[in-house]
Amino acid sequence: MAAGKIAPLVRAGLIAGLVIAGLGYPLAALAGIGVKAGAKALASMPEELIEVPTAQTSYVYASDGKTLLTTFYEEYRKPVSIEDMSPYITEAIVASEDARFYEHHGVDVKGVARAFVANRQAGGVSQGASTLTMQYVRMALRDSAKTPQQALEATEQTTQRKLREMRLAIELEKKLSKQEILERYLNSAYFGHMAYGIYAASQIFFSETPQQLDLTEAALLAGLVKAPSAYDPAAGDQKAATERRNYVIDQMLKMRTITPAEAADAKATRIQLRLSTPPNDCISIPPKYNDWGFFCDYLKSWWEEQPAFGRTPDERLENLRRGGYRIVASIDPHIQLSAMKHVLDKEKKRSRYAHGQVIIEPNTGRILSMAVNRTYSLEPNSTDRNYPNTVNPLLGGGTMAGYQAGSTFKIFTMLAALDSGMPLDTQIYAPERYVSEYITAPGPATCEEHFWCPKNSSKSMTGRQTMWSGFGKSVNTYWVQLEEKVGADRAVAMAERLGLTWRTSVDRQLASPERAAQWGAFTLGVTDVTPIEMANVFATLAAEGTYCEPLPVQAILNPDGSRVKYRGQLAAGPRCHRVISVDVARAATDAARCVTGYGSARGSCDGWSTSPMVYGTLRRPVAGKSGTTDNNRTAWFCGFTPQLAGAAFVADPDDPNDYVGSGRSTISKYTFAETLRDALKGRPKLKFTPPSKRIAWYGDRVDAEWDTGD
Secondary structure, eight states: HHHHHHHHHHHHHHHHHHHOOOOOHHHHHHHOOOHHHHHHHOOOOOOOOOOOOOOOOOOEEESOSSSEEEEEEEOOOOOOGGSSOHHHHHHHHHHHHHHTTTSSSOOOOOHHHHHHHHHHHHHHHOOOOOOHHHHHHHHHHTTOOOOHHHHHHOOOSSSHHHHHHHHHHHHHHHSSSSHHHHHHHHOOOOOTTTTSSHHHHHHHHHHHGGGOHHHHHHHHHHHHHHOTTTGGGSSOOOOHHHHHHHHHHHHHHTTTTSHHHHHHHHHHHHHOOOOOOOSSSSGOOOGGGGGHHHHHHHHHHHHHOOOOOOOOOOHHHHHHHEEEEEEEESSSSSHHHHHHHHHHSSSSSSSSEEEEEEEETTTTTTTEEEESSSEOOOOSSSSSSSSSSSSOOOOSSSOOOEEEEEEGHHHHHHHHHHHHTTTOOOOEEEBBBOOSOOBSSSSSTTTTEEEEBBBOOOOOOOEEHHHHHEEEEEEEHHHHHHHHHHHHHHHHHHHHTTEEEOHHHHHHHTTTTTGGGGGGGGGGGEEEEOHHHHHHHHHHTTTTTTEEEEEEEEEOTTTTTTTTTTTTTTTSSSSSOOOSHHHHHHHHHHHHHHTTSSSOSSSSTTTTTOOHHHHHOSSSOEEEHHHHHHHGSSSSEEEEEEOOOEEEEEEEEOTTOOOGGGGGTTHHHHHHHHHHHTTTSSSOOOOOOOOOHHHHHOOOOTGGOOOOOO
């Protein structure tokens, strides 16, 4: 394990195991060096305390900036100003730890003398002499440690360490006011029960803010600092915690910060805890938002890939847990709620089939919803299958390979053809079965010894087709012939331009430059892809050819409120670039309108389509493509309006050969349409811009060039 990762663990151990008040300080050794020698040694110590930001909790919110998704932390901590703390807590901590705090200048000479005498009489260490300022110095040295050795040196029981603390405390008091020191102390102190700083302590023990602490609560928390585990009121036996709290109250009375009546009432009050456990990481998402766990998991995977947050994935994850970021995620609570409703309407959680969908915003790439019929949980299932509990990424991210997407891949062949100059009106005769030029291993689709011979799903598809009708009716033999003309390697390259990556060894091999030209089955969607990838492909069409990386965040802020930047750009900003021309995107959209029943603007859809219920349900301009694999192993629908894009699917994550069945072939179409209907309610019905006439038709001059005849 790297030293950078060990240091936080050592710091945590030191915080939990040491008596923060400094009872272990070797006063006898310090006194024994003599006044002159001690003064000389003190003068030789470093004068400046190097303070580094303490570990802070990162908060993740939904796109509304209010709904808390989860938090990430190594130490649960959130700094607050002293103005936002109850006066009781500042008074209690002074009374408990350093009654002469406002009188000394960093080192309490009287306290040192008193402790020395008491320890000599006791024959051991019975009293300490660390001031609040010295304690804060020790915390700062501990928290700035980058190696295990530095962490140990910050708290080792030596005269050298104590002299360094004294010198730094004296110098610190020259630079900071007492209130500033108190504020830093209370934001750094460990109160036990995983509470670092007064904000965390108030939340964990009483479920309130530091400003809301009353006298009894403040006295209890102040008493914990000396020995958090010994006085932990949540550990069961509250006797020790009560005695320690009452001691603090008595000290406050001695300092006259409270009245005798207040002290009596406070001491008579029983400890009443309102414990809360702050969520940590994706597995701790509140039950109400359990389905957001898959989105959170994707966000975390995305974070680990971003150089803005560190040099390595481990460093980026550590920064997430210590950096105190405010992360406004892209997930939209209303769209997510609707998406889950429609997903579960079609396929319940205990179905062996995973049914899910992803919704993406065109022109930004922001992921607005990730819904799937599973429970995000580490709890074991009753079987070895993937339902209902899982944390496996079923929609994208992590190590997910994905699912075969069937005929949705015809979009890449069409885009490659349009991009190479073929118009939408490219006419090809599509027989029921076609003997292709692609060589394949023996199998059901092999004919004439070794050629791949795909078939259409219906005899009614036989005849002359264009991109409009061929796409709308999903005519396999049309698209295989078009792929031959444009080149399968160009279709593969187009998919890569639109963000697809190859995650299996087989797909990587087939997509290689040496073999891509012979990957004939590519146009029928035999490779594994994720719903996020496919949703983003169609979002690129909705954005008229502008590709944006899938983005799970809307804003990322530093603890000071500034936006996180990397190389001058916002870390949460869209990363977009053009991958196809506007006219090519509009042309593909025009053909994809035939699929949904909405109808094209420039050509004929030839009477029918595979997914007319999409427009029938949504009742606004919509385009897309359905897709099923052999024997209905998966069932997809990917589509878009000008404002939103999405991909819905049904598959068995545990067994890719398990058939979802023909009865599930329309599930994804309805889920997509119903979710977008809800998401776009009240928003204007924007229209698609038709493509140019040049890309729609050849005209008489070149029409015969691609006409293969009957």
